[in-house]
Amino acid sequence: MAKLLSVALGFLSQPFTHLSQLSFLADPVWINNGQVITSELSNSIQETLDIWNITGLSVAVVPRYGEPEFHSWGNRTEDGDKTTEDTLFHMASVSKAFCASALGILMDDYDHGRNVTPLPPALSEINWHTLVQDILPGEWQLMDDWASKKANLKDILSHVSGLPRHDYSYGPYDSPKDDVSRMRYLRPAFELREQWSYNNKMFTTVAHIIETYSAQTYTSFVEDRIFTPLGMSSSTFSPAKAEKTGRFTQGWTSNGRLLPECFTEEMAILMAGAGGVISSAVDMSKWVALWLNKGMHNNVTVIPLSVYGNASQSYSVSISASPDPELSIQGYGMGWFRNSYLGHDLVYHTGSVPGLSTLASFLPNDDVGVVVFANGGDKATPVMNISHRIIDAALNLRSKPSPLIEPNTPEKKSITPPAENVVDLELALEEFSGTYANAGYGPINFCSPSGSSSYCQDVISDFAAVDSNKSSAPQSHQLFAAWPRVWSSHIRGVHRSGNTFVVQYTSLFPEGYGRDTTPFETAEIGTSEATAEFVVEDGKVVGFGLVGLVGQLTERERTHTTVKDRAEVWFDKVM
Structure with a gap:
């Protein structure tokens, strides 16, 4: 069984920004009689799917006030079963915000005496600045001794630990505890807080912390404290459970070859914090609405305000100079990227696992969010392009539709050694x-x-x-x-x-x-x-x-x- 893991616009005046805000606050039906994805936009999205060889797509447009709008295209299986708003997709790294949120909920439990699991002797409380070595004594150790001693929870959730991905170091039967214990043997790429460097392993570490101090598994903690309160009844971490629903999508390579399920049940446990959520457009619309409402759902706090502020606001710089004039530089909080798209503040995260590409986003000043899920691998570019075009339509940002982005080079290249100046091997x-x-x-x-x-x-x-x-x-x-x-x-x-x-x-x-x-x-x-x-x-x-x-x-x-x-x-x- 094969596996592999796994990431884009700035103008408009302030008065117009306020106008677009009010469009969702006061009268969400003023554009296209309340429908964001018109037949014209739907046809354009279908054209994108054809160009990029994407079998199926499911999206949700989520206003802060009012009901979400769902649309689907294509198929979810080789047998031709149609993709719907209830089709289940691996969320991949879109899952990271769930992990950061779960940690914040655990912190809040300790603050309010709802958790009495003893903390290590070095700690009287747990917060974003808690040192990882204090919360995981005897387990946490990096090769860089300074980073090992000084890295805090916010550092590791913001990808500034200095340790690079090392994604090929963990195997299909490893546990989160195994993965954490081997970090001491992995070379850092940078000093602590010197450079943003994406790292799945740190979210595995946080999932292990939650499991250690919550008296339950990480997956059950998220299910009990996030999925259930939000009514995300179809969401799970188990590929087997998703398959039993009959609504789980299959995945295809970038070149259109059908792939088997990418995770075993053991892998799903290992990858739960970094990318294990399986969900649908319907369920994820509730998750996005939660962030539009700063952690509140039906006047009940699901994630504490400290999670909203710390996770969605940038702590590190992931892109220091934007190559696109319509985009600002990009920051990273804890499980969310943040930049400016055509002058509008955009919080989002992409996700990729073999055969699937996902994106969830929200615009906090415009009271709208968008989710886009594709059952094609390595499709981050068209998924982002579709999301941007939906935002354009929702906020009426352009007088003409934004152009389609087409693949201009093969997405996969064979390994070809240089034809000239090749030196022979020193030995046979x-x-x-x-x-x-x-x-x-x-x-x-x-x-x-x-x-x-x-x-x-x-x-x-x-x-x-x-x-x-x-x-x-x-x-x-x-x-x-x-x-x-x-x-x-x-x-x-x-x-x-x-x-x-x-x-x-x-x-x-x-x-x-x-x-x-x-x-x-x-x-x-x-x-x-x-x-x-x-x-x-x-x-x-x-x-x-x-x-x-x-x-x-x-x-x-x-x-x-x-x-x-x-x-x-x-x-x-x-x-």
Whole structure:
């Protein structure tokens, strides 16, 4: 089973901003007789789905006052079952705001004596500035000792811990506690609070904290304290429960291949805090309305005001210079991005898991929110574009419809080594095969094409099946490995030059999936490609270093020179 993980406009005068606010406050039916998505906009959205090869879409337009508007397009299954407002989607990273909210609810419980679970001796209370080492004594430890001692809960929920994603370090049977315990073996990319760097593992950490001090599982805590009060009766963390409803969508790759369910039940527990919510447009409209009402639902506080203020307001800068003149720079709070779109304050979060792309947003000064869920992988661009066009229509921002965004380059590229100035490997390719180990990532066993062990024969056979279905001949100098992780099933290494390989974390389907039994390979979601530089000493390979997973120059690369020291991950050769 394969996995892989997993992220856009500024003008208008202040008087017009007030006018658009009043359109939802006083008279939400003044535009298009109360309908935001007209037949013209619906046809335009369908055109986007056709261009981007998206099988199904479900959206909600959520006014602060009045009833939500729901629309759906296309299918949710290979059998042609239609997508509806009740279709269930993985929320992916849209789930992060649930995690931050749950932590805030736990804090509020302690403040008001509703929770009497003893805190560690170092703590008399828990708040956003509580040090992680104090709330998880004996468990929390980062490789950077300063960050380990000084990181607080707000730091780790705002992606400024200094630790990068390291998304390929956790496996399908790991528990949240396992994931937290191995962080001490993972190299930081930056100093604490120096640089925003997205990290799913920190939300897993917070889910573990909630489970440790709430006397119940993280998933049951969210269900009891958020889903139930909001009436989100279809929402769950369990893929099995979602499947039993008969309303769970299937997912497709960016190129249109059907994928199996991306999470097992064990994976769903591991990923619950970072991206585990499964929900529908109907249920998520209630979640967005809660944020439009600053944590209140039917005059009852569901999430404390401190959650609303801290989570939705920017604490770190995620985009320091916008490439789009219609967008401002972008900040990040705790589970929410925040920027300006055409002069309107926009709070949102995107989500991606294999086969699915999601977005939830709200405009706090305009009293409207939008959710957009697509059952296609790597579709963040069209999903964001559709969301923006719905906002345009809801607030009457443009005299003409905003243009469609079309894919202008292939979304997936095969690994092609440079055609010129290629230096041969220092040793025979077989010398680079073998077992390598890293304490944070575990062991990896690379096979050359001539590998004769039963393990290597199985791995090589799987790659041969998918390569036989490709139009171009595979590169001759390759290394192969099985890599069963949450976001991958295998690793492919293609020789680039010298002792350097391009490494792709990928997922193989040697027998295809669904009705199409043609073998295929996919690398959906997130950073799936890196560079591995092998080090040879005294005629033997001693290990390799990975760089490129972070996606930007790291502190280690700036301050170290040897491969072993500057790599984002270093693997020692052990066999």
